[in-house]
Amino acid sequence: MTANIPDTSLTPDPNQPQAQPPAPPGTGQNDPSQTPVGHPPTTQQPDPEPTETPVDLDDDGRADAVAIDTDGDGRADTLMVDTDGDGRVDEVAVDTDGDGDIDAIAVDGDRDGTFETILIDSDGNGTFESALLDTDGDGTFETAVQDSDGDGQVDTIAEDLDGDGDADVLSLDSDGNGTFETALIDTDGNGTFETAIVDTDDSGAPDTILVDSDDDGSIDIVGVDVDEDGTLDQVAQVDDGTDWV
Numbered sequence: 487m488t489a490n491i492p493d494t495s496l497t498p499d500p501n502q503p504q505a506q507p508p509a510p511p512g513t514g515q516n517d518p519s520q521t522p523v524g525h526p527p528t529t530q531q532p533d534p535e536p537t538e539t540p541v542d543l544d545d546d547g548r549a550d551a552v553a554i555d556t557d558g559d560g561r562a563d564t565l566m567v568d569t570d571g572d573g574r575v576d577e578v579a580v581d582t583d584g585d586g587d588i589d590a591i592a593v594d595g596d597r598d599g600t601f602e603t604i605l606i607d608s609d610g611n612g613t614f615e616s617a618l619l620d621t622d623g624d625g626t627f628e629t630a631v632q633d634s635d636g637d638g639q640v641d642t643i644a645e646d647l648d649g650d651g652d653a654d655v656l657s658l659d660s661d662g663n664g665t666f667e668t669a670l671i672d673t674d675g676n677g678t679f680e681t682a683i684v685d686t687d688d689s690g691a692p693d694t695i696l697v698d699s700d701d702d703g704s705i706d707i708v709g710v711d712v713d714e715d716g717t718l719d720q721v722a723q724v725d726d727g728t729d730w731v
Contacts, residue, residue, distance in 0.1 A: 534558025543567065561586065574599060587612055600625055611636075637662055652677050665690060676701065689714060 536556045540549035550571060553562035563584060567577040576594040578601070583589060587610065592601040600623060605614040615636060618627035628646040630653075633639060641662055644653040656670040656679060665688055670679035680698040685691060691714045697707040709718040 541565070557584070559584065570597065572597065583610060585610065596623070598623065613638075635662055639664060648675055650675060661688070663688060674701075691716070 534557065536554055537558070539553045539555075539562065541551040541553050542549050543551050548571075550569070551565055551567040554564040554566065555562050556564060561584070563581040565579040565588075566575045567579070568574060569576050574597070576597055578592045579588045580590045580592075581588055587607070589607050589610065591605045591614070593603040593605070594601050595603060600620070602620040602623060604618040604627065606616040606618070607614050608616055613633075613636065615633040617631050619629040619631065620627050621629055626646075626649060628649060630644045631640045632642040634641050639659075639662065641659040643655075643657040643666070645655045645657075646652060647654040652672070652675070654672045654675065657666040658668040658670070659666045660668060665685070667685040667688055669683045669692070671681040671683065672679050673681055678698075678701055680701055682696040683692045684694040684696070686694055691711075693711045693714050695707075695709040695718065696705045697709075698704060699706040706724060708722040708724060710720045711717060712719040
């Protein structure tokens with residue numbers, strides 16, 4: 487018995503969708519890059535304009551701050567404050583991540599028109615654990631302080647003494663007791679800390695100095711002030727062995 491397979495290739499099935507002929511040129515139906523005839527081209531919406539809202543913080547009937555919504559989301563992310571009513575902004579608070587909490591505050595403490603302090607909440611926990619300081623009022627933040635363990639106490643201080651943008655002295659309170667027992671010093675300004683001064687017993691007086699004199703990454707000189715009178719009692723040259731002098 488021979489089974490005949492009916493040829494349905496030329497017989498359209500009325501229950502199945504049928505292929506459509508190509509659209510006429512210019513309609514844009516087959517080419518997504520073309521704009522269909524009769525449809526205006528799609529234009530990109532412009533970025534929202536920042537909005538500014540005067541704020542009366544002390545309820546004296548006079549605005550002493552301006553709240554700025556820079557991204558148009560309906561929530562202020564910058565607050566500019568005139569704390570002393572002289573008509574000049576001396577504090578700026580910024581919400582950088584849009585969560586409604588302040589992440590940075592710039593402060594003009596001496597009211598000279600230059601911000602000397604920036605407080606930073608880098609992890610968004612509501613606590614300012616870092617600060618940049620312009621201690622000499624020249625407009626450059628040469629000192630950075632940080633509370634690295636979140637205990638409310640500064641444990642790291644970095645200072646740029648020569649104004650080149652690199653830290654020259656790094657002071658560390660490694661055990662969080664409020665005493666800086668280690669100071670790393672870049673004496674030649676090459677970006678490498680080649681000298682370390684250490685208070686090994688937390689007495690408040692440094693008793694050990696470590697020096698990498700040739701910048702090879704290894705300590706060459708060790709000095710120890712045994713009686714903590716401010717004078718090194720022992721000095722060791724450790725290039726090819728330890729020789730106390």
